[in-house]
Amino acid sequence: MILAILVFNNHGKPRLVRFYQHFPEEIQQQIVRETFHLVLKRDDNICNFLESGSLIGGSDYKLIYRHYATLYFVFCVDSSESELGILDLIQVFVETLDKCFENVCELDLIFHMDKVHFILQEVVMGGMVLETNMNEIVAQMEAQNRLEKSEGGLSAAPARAVSAVKNINLPEIPRNINIGDLNIKVPNLSQFV
């Protein structure tokens, strides 16, 4: 079982904290700090597993981490999880974030904290691995995302319907809308909500 998933940056600032077992708030903070110090002093060329700190429960639990640019992704797991399996799960999680955010960076994790949590919920649920297929996770997120768009854009629908009709016979128009365009359109949409 996964006990906790912690993401913090190179300075130890937490970017995602998710506990699957209850710890009092202040202990959670201490765990984040302790984990950060445990992980920080490790070179990049030594292995990605270590015993978890005393606060979580010592040697029965392991910290499995990966370091990506400015962020550390740390999974705290008990002995029922496979180290390499978790290592790849972290990879899946990060790759999924990357897909969902398009070149994910630390800022995405800060400004879309809720979204990161939602993505995580599709990967790990209640401390158990729910889904490891990246495409499925992304599909789930896209489905939820569509929901968001549609809720946000109900009143904008007529305008879109018009453009839909216009574009129906033009195969060269891209099916998805590029970000550049979106940035212009979306503020208008939100006014209608």
Place this chain on the structure above:
Amino acid sequence: MSDIVEKTLTALPGLFLQNQPVGGAVAARAPFCSRLGSLVRGITALTSKHEEEKLIQQELSNLKVTVSAPTTTLKVMKECMVRLLYCEMLGYDASFGHIHAIKLAQQGNLLEKRVGYLAVSLFLHENHELLLLLVNTVVKDLQSTNLIEVCMALTVVSQIFPREMIPAVLPLIEDKLQHSKEIIRRKAVLALYKFLLIAPNQVQHIHIKFRKALCDRDVGVMAASLHIYYRMIKENAPAYKDLTGSFVTILKQVVGGKLPVDFNYHSVPAPWLQIQLLRILGLLGKDDQRTSELMYDVLDESLRRAELNHNVTYAILFECVHTVYSIYPKSELLEKAAKCIGKFVLSPKINLKYLGLKALTYVIQQDPTLALQHQMTIIECLDHPDPIIKREVKPQAYKSVNIFEDYMLVKEKHSITLPHAVLGTVLKASCMGVRVPPAVPHPGPVLGEYSYLLGKDTAEEVITKLYKLLLSDSVSSETKAWLFAAVTKLTSQAHSSNIVERLIQEFTVSLDTCMRQHAFELKHLLEDVELMRNLLPVDKSCEDMVVDASLSFLDGFVAEELSKGAAPYKPHHQRQEEKLSQEKVLNFEPYGLSFSSSGFAGRQSPAGVSLGSDISGNSAEMGLKETNSLKLEGVKKLWGKEGYLPKKENKTGDETEAPPNPQEAITMENVDQIVTKKDQSQVLTQSKEEKEKQLLASSLFVGLGSESSINLLGKADTASHKFRRKSKAKETKSRETTSAQDMPCSSLGSSSSVTYEEDYYLDNLQGRVDTDLEKFSLNSELLDSDTLKEHPLVEELSNCSLSTPSLFADSNMEVFHPPESIAASIDNEPSLASSLLEEATEHMYSDLTEVCNNETISVSAYKIWKDDCLLIVWSVSSKSGVDLENANLEIVPAENFKITEQPGCCLPEGEAESTKNFQYSVHMEKPCTEGNLSGFVNYQMMNTHSAQLEFSVNLSLLDFIRPLKISTEDFGKLWLSFANDVKQNVKMSESQAALSSALKTLQQKIRFHVVDVIGNEGLLACQLLPSIPCLLHFRVHADIVALWFRSSCSTLPDYLLYQCQKMIEES
């Protein structure tokens, strides 16, 4: 699964928002974002924790007002909630918002509800009283017809739910096990798992439903139910023995590839599922022969099937080994599994080594003899040929009982080479008795430290054994030192000291100063047993010692001595320098010592000395050296370090003679430049004969150069340049004569590349007279010949250049063409469009860069961007005459890449001792922006020990992109047939003429083929090897380039866009 929401949403106009990335919603939530943004920015700008606290407290009090205001809409509430989450994550109390989170989950629409649920599950814990308020919401949502609401409710239940309220939702969740949607069934199973954890007795009656879930038609649901079974079997294995057959069948199907490909992860079928099943089997088969017999087959199959092409295969293999050693033993399987461990411990990947060691502990528990074979492998893979490091051994290495920690320490700090026989015996002893040492390559100290744990042998007996080892001739002095240390340690525990005294007698007269020192130390210690006991306590090595490294306790002594007129201490290098400077009076060295700053030592040829003086810009020092070494003025220099030195050096001699005042002597470099300017015309007349000599000389002396020379400002390898160029020219010539090329004569293509080379040469090797000549002749040849592109040519080039790899390896000089600058000089062409349609077709290759080295060998690599693949050549060269014949290079299988060895590459005869090449072709299997290839070199040391050196090379997507040469019509057809597209506007800096520079950038740096240029629009095409096409349509408007990619691959356009954007913005 992705269709679940689609049905719910059919009424909604989501049609045009497919594939919308999450990040796309940035602007939609701009007001919130900017507020959170300013908060974050505020926090990061702060310097002290105190200020941060103040800021957050202020933010929290603002939030408090907002959330409790009755006018606050749910939408605002949702935003506030995320900010509260952020504050709580940083460790600030936001408990006033908890109730609002519950309210949001209760009253909000889907989006708000989702945030509400999330906030609840992050804020609260199972026993929180507020949680009861959530129960009704959950019940309502579980009954909802909206799948998303059901999903959310199930998620929150599996994260957090009050134990006493389980009965309220249990029937609803049980119903969900029959739901038509797989994701709902799956989440329901995990919710039930949660109940099993917190209230096992409440779910006892539904065990039959768990079985149904196990047999679910959907693999995902079955996989979820395995969590439950793992848990239950762990607690009570006998009750589930009857399921063994089912688990075995499932595993067989998974291993046999019966699952849909969706479940593959890096072409491994459902790895996480396999891991889970193997773990369950391990629990079921423990101490149970009959049950175990059911699984032998599938375990055997798993071991056999595991093709090690990805990390995750190792994960499965490891579980497999674990299971084999957990269940009732079958010797055949045990052996196979033990063999597999070799793959772990021999891997250069540290994680795998760790797991290998972990697996070894299982093996040791079962059958130590099986582990023994790997003892040696571990020692071998831990061998670190660094003698300085060896000295640093500290007993603290054994501080931790955790094998891994030991290993890491050992790995980082030191290692030792011991004769295998000694190791075998010692390690056997140590690993039987003590758990600590198996991975520790220092049996000497370990034995000294922990041999008392063995129980069997008394200290005396161990000392006797060690004594025999010490006297044996086959043991190296290094090892003897270790063994002696062990004896010293043991002496403090021993009762009689006869043997020790004999030992001391033997070694106080030893020729080895180190041993003599040890012996004297021991002798003195023996005279004071009390002191020895204190100094060498039993099992205290784990305690830290405080050492005053600055030796401050000696300060008094030093001050006293200085006041008495003693000379102050000088560090070693200072003493040496002074010694050398005093030696200028009389020099008996035939050629003088070279003590240049770049640190090459030993005797040098005259040219070596003079070149050495080149690099020391200090004229005074140079003058000094001039007087020390041979007078070179007026001597015709024919042989330099880089081989035969023709006219140029001769000229140099003349030049240095020429100035009337010797004080004004200029450095060689300057002279060279002058010479070049002056004599360019003259050199052109250099005879053919001279060139031949040059060639011969350089080929004769390249080996020598690689051994002893240091690149001086990138000059020393001119010879190899000449050599290479020469052969290139020859090759071109022969090609010309032997085969009539059917390619159309594209003088433009070749001339552009020649022009480039010219530039390149002028930049890098300015002033090289002979090079100039070479270049001229080459140019004429090239302009006649039609193409340079053929790949044998490149191979030829690589072969030639590889004959002197260490020359390049030592310096970072760019010897080969940097890929970016190929096909330069397009600006010069009159017609832009036409010039772009012609492509420089020469193979490109990177410069040779050193990827790793140690004092014995150095490994360099370069890439050749061939038309059909990326070829990486690793060149291993020895620095100290180590025989590389048995050197072996292995590349670790990497994610996304397919690597195949190309045996074809071989060196010219006679060069092989100092250099060995390995050639691999690499394909990108799945598009990714970057990757990393790692591997290791195994080689034999002089003393028959093998050693290992690890390295890695970075790969980029662009390494695998090649021009796709298609016509405009084909482009049109392909364009319409491709489904995946990406569009982006990129701004260019005004300084460039937009279209030309963009086209140039794309053609050169990304290697697009320019299909057509019409007005301000361009059509370009490229392919990701082996054959994933990607088309680019781009249009320039003012300083904006609109890039529009289409491809048959969904991810490639994104990655290419990223690269293009980078390139264009950089250029």
